[in-house]
Amino acid sequence: MPTPSTRRHATRLIDQLPPLPEDMKGNQGRERARYGFVIRTLKVLATDGAVTGDRAEDWRRVxxxxxxxxxxxxxxxxxxxxAGLCLISREAEALEPEPVGLPAGTGPNGGDLIFPWQATADDWVAVVSVVGGPAGLFVEASMAMPNLRGIARTVIIVDRGHRFHRGGLPHADVLIDSTARIERLDADVERARANEQWKKNRQEWHGA
Structure with missing residues (x-):
């Protein structure tokens, strides 16, 4: 259950955030999108909700x-x-407990479903929200800048260097919705599968 202190933080930020200056309303609306995103997220946090399903992550995004x-x-x-409100938001983030057992469930490949930002550098993930999406060693998950409607999505960056049998660039960026999940797979199993696929491809290429 969210602590009352974080609700007060959200209400305080909403009350104290000054209007966006006129000279920041250009730039193709980027700052307006950021500003609107902050306000909407704070309103959800002030009512015990969470945009991403993880209040600590919402505070990180704010x-x-x-x-x-x-x-x-x-x-x-x-x-x-x-600058002062940013410090308050970081304080609120530290007060939020990590979600327990969220999200629950097993992915289509038998792996655990997790929030993108819960993955570590050693995790192997498949982006289950994208049909046929890239898979590889997890590198980073971060939030993309809100678009002109102020909707921010999560960026998943995956390393596909070892999956050369699939071709393409060594890194791939995938944008997913904030509520989407990724699947954490067993790295050893996936490496073995990739190596086996490489052997098969090599036989086809060289006819041996």
């Missing part, structure tokens, strides 16, 4: 977008206020 707004702002009251 902090990140506030940091971008701070970086883009000129020196002045808006910049100073946003």
């Amino acid at each position: 902090s990140r977008q506030l940091t971008f707004l701070w970086q883009m702002a000129r020196f002045g009251d808006f910049r100073m206020t946003v």
Whole structure:
């Protein structure tokens, strides 16, 4: 259950976040999208909800977008206020407990379904939200900048260097919705499968 203190943090940020300065409303609407994303996420956090299913992750996303707004702002009251609110959002993130048993379930390949940001550098993942999506050693999960409608999705970056039998670039970026899940697979099993596939392809290429 979310702690009352994090709800108060969200309400405080909503009340204290100043209007977006006029000189930040250009740039093809990027800062407006960031600003709108922060407001909408804070409103959900203030009512015990979570946009991504993980309140700590929601706070991380708020902090990140506030940091971008701070970086883009000129020196002045808006910049100073946003810097302080960013510190408050990071404090709130630390207060949120890690989700227990979320999300539950098994993926189509028999692996555990997890949030993208719960994966570690050693995990092997398949993006189950993308049919035929890339698979490989997990490198990073981060939030993409909100689009012009202020909708932010998660970026999954996977290393496909060892999966050369599939071709393509050594790295691939995949955008998935915030509520989507990835599947954590057994690395040893997947490496063995990749090596076996490579052997088969090699026999086809060389006829041996």
